[in-house]
Amino acid sequence: LGRRELRPTGTQVCMGPTTIGDGSVAVIAGPCAVETPEQVMATAAVVAEHGAVGLRGGVFKPRTSPHSFQGLQWNGLELLVEARARTGLPIVTEVVEPEHVKRLAEVVDGIQIGARNMQNFALLTAVAQSGLPVVLKRSFGCTVEETLAAGEYLLLEGNDQVVLCERGIRTFEPSARFTLDLTAVALWKQRTHLPVMVDPSHSGGQPKLVEPLSLAAIAAGADALLIDVHVQPEQALCDGNQALRPHQFAGLMGRLARAAAGL
Ligand code: PEP
Numbered sequence: 001l002g003r004r005e006l007r008p009t010g011t012q013v014c015m016g017p018t019t020i021g022d023g024s025v026a027v028i029a030g031p032c033a034v035e036t037p038e039q040v041m042a043t044a045a046v047v048a049e050h051g052a053v054g055l056r057g058g059v060f061k062p063r064t065s066p067h068s069f070q071g072l073q074w075n076g077l078e079l080l081v082e083a084r085a086r087t088g089l090p091i092v093t094e095v096v097e098p099e100h101v102k103r104l105a106e107v108v109d110g111i112q113i114g115a116r117n118m119q120n121f122a123l124l125t126a127v128a129q130s131g132l133p134v135v136l137k138r139s140f141g142c143t144v145e146e147t148l149a150a151g152e153y154l155l156l157e158g159n160d161q162v163v164l165c166e167r168g169i170r171t172f173e174p175s176a177r178f179t180l181d182l183t184a185v186a187l188w189k190q191r192t193h194l195p196v197m198v199d200p201s202h203s204g205g206q207p208k209l210v211e212p213l214s215l216a217a218i219a220a221g222a223d224a225l226l227i228d229v230h231v232q233p234e235q236a237l238c239d240g241n242q243a244l245r246p247h248q249f250a251g252l253m254g255r256l257a258r259a260a261a262g263l
Contacts, residue, residue, distance in 0.1 A: 001155035002148060007193035013161045015133045016090030016109040018053040020163055021195030026224040028054035028092055033061050033238035034076035042231040044083035046246040050253045055089040056226060060096045061238060062116045069237035081107055092135060098126035105130035115139045115167055118150050128157035135197060137165045144184045163195050164188050165226060168203025177205025180213050182220040189221040201228035201242045210244055211252050215259055
């Protein structure tokens with residue numbers, strides 16, 4: 001259902017006022033996890049000011065260790081909704097349980113399926129049936145084709161509002177948190193009509209890699225970027241090592257604008 005030949009001009013995915021796949025590069029940015037009212041409101045204001053077109057923020061966090069911060073859950077969702085009201089940015093958050101989909105879908109503009117749940121087929125089906133736009137993140141242990149097959153579970157429910165997201169895979173290379181697979185970006189653009197997003201924050205795992213990986217992703221054909229930003233990364237409860245500070249995010253957005261203008 002996702003084959004390019006079926007829709008040669010490509011699919012546009014609409015999250016509130018934001019369109020992904022219209023030829024521009026959509027930047028969705030925000031904290032990895034919603035932590036406090038101050039943190040999410042300040043971060044949302046920063047990303048809005050510098051040109052992000054969507055606000056990301058995890059409220060249900062699927063952490064590797066059960067001892068790590070698991071997210072503010074429904075209380076965090078209220079904060080995201082408040083941040084949307086203040087900034088006008090559509091909100092995207094991750095779902096981890098099929099039972100949570102209905103309640104989340106009533107308020108969010110887009111739902112993220114995280115890498116760890118890419119092949120949770122009951123979750124995929126429940127999310128697709130909500131009709132909401134979906135960001136489907138590639139599992140770090142799955143192939144390009146397996147990701148497309150997971151996307152088919154969404155399309156099969158009649159929901160074509162699907163964005164495929166490359167966020168790095170496990171390789172033998174230890175220098176970065178994961179290895180960004182730009183081949184996946186190029187192949188998905190060639191083989192499917194779905195827009196493609198890249199998450200340079202989770203793949204590189206360090207602020208210094210975000211700009212080069214973002215520029216490379218755009219050169220490979222990415223339609224959107226998903227970027228971690230935190231007003232005080234040293235105090236972050238989740239993935240602070242990879243978050244951009246406000247001035248770094250401002251610098252990135254300036255660089256992307258210059259690249260788009262061919263400078
Ligand atoms: C995230 O984007 O918050 C996240 C947990 O990413 P991933 O599922 O790619 O690890």
